[in-house]
Amino acid sequence: MKNAAPRGAKEQVRELLVRYGERTSDRRPLPDFLVIGTKRGGTTSLWRYLIQHPLVPRLFPAWNTKTSHYFEENWGRGEAWYRSHFPTERQRAALEKKHGGPSKVGEAAPLYMFHPEVAGRVADLMPGARMIVLLRDPVERAFSHWKERRGEGVEPLDFAAALEAEQSRTAGGDWPASDWYSYRARGRYLEHLEPWLARFDRSQLLFVQSETFYREPAATYAGILDFIGLPAHDLPAYDVFNDRPGKGMDEAVRAELTGYYRPFNAALEERLGMRLTWP
Structure with missing residues (x-):
């Protein structure tokens, strides 16, 4: 019982900050x-690098990691709720004065690329x-995805069985x-990117293997900073976060997936006019 009060107090503070963010959303x-995207493609590492740039503030409140999940899970909460996650104009101006450059705000949500409604919602709002x-080799991406779900305790099947069951499991349209x-479906990248390519100018989309x-x-980080419009910034280290290497995949499954993804x-x-180095 000793921990009940601190947990309750923490939740109250959290709720107060969320409400404050919404009340000040017109200034955010x-x-x-x-x-x-893509899921299991390095988005966590990239986000960790981006928020080490002095002109990229974190999401608000501070415990938010890399995304609000607004455009897929929280769309019904409305624009004010979404804006509440980002810094105010005053906070951005203070950063720019301190560091002598433009601040840039964003979020990292690999589900955005995959969800069929998100591209249209982003285009309408932003x-x-x-x-x-x-974009990661879809064979390795699929295996890493499975390993993550296995580790989270939501995947009882081995990889081959999970691939076989995928169609029946996802046929009902249930989002979770x-x-x-x-x-397998996540690696058919083009079908998920077409809505974005149809709604945004190509200059607004940066594709990175x-x-x-x-x-x-x-070097990749430097190119991404330039694309966003941020000044160059070197990091002391480029650690890998949330890594699940693809070792241990059955070779027959690897061969089947490699052939499946080839076309x-x-x-x-x-479509993208870029050379991919995947097998």
Whole structure:
């Protein structure tokens, strides 16, 4: 019983801060950029790098990590609720005065790329925003996704069985099931990117191979900062966060997935005009 009061007090403080954010939402500009994908593609690491830049403030309140989940899970809460997660104009001006450059605000939500309604919602609310898209080898992405769900205790099946069950599990349109078990579908990147390509100018979308990001984090980070409109900033270290390496995949499953994705990857290369280095 000793911990009951502190937990209750913490929840009260949290609620007060949320209400304060909503009351001051008219002074909180919408984000400048979104990291929209892909899941298990390095979005957590990229977000950790971005908020180390002195001109990229964290979400409000401080316990929020990298996303509000507004455009897919919390759409019904309204624009004021969404704005409440970002710094005020006054806070941004203070940052800019201190560091001598433009502040840039964003969030990282890999579900945004996958959810079929999000591109239209973002286009309606923030037509000038810039989107960063990390694209990982879909075979490795699928296995890493499965390992994450396995570790979270929501996936009782082995990888091969989970791939076989995916269609039946996600057929009902239930969003949690689509999020948890869409191992294969998430890697058909082009079908999820078409709504974004249709609604935004190509100059607003930056596509980065996750493998390049992992291999050359400093150079990739520098390019992303330039895309967002931020001054250069070197980090002391480029650690990998939330990593689940793809070791241990059955080779027969790997071969099947590699063949499955081959035509989807070729179509993606042609549509984006970029060379992908995946097998």
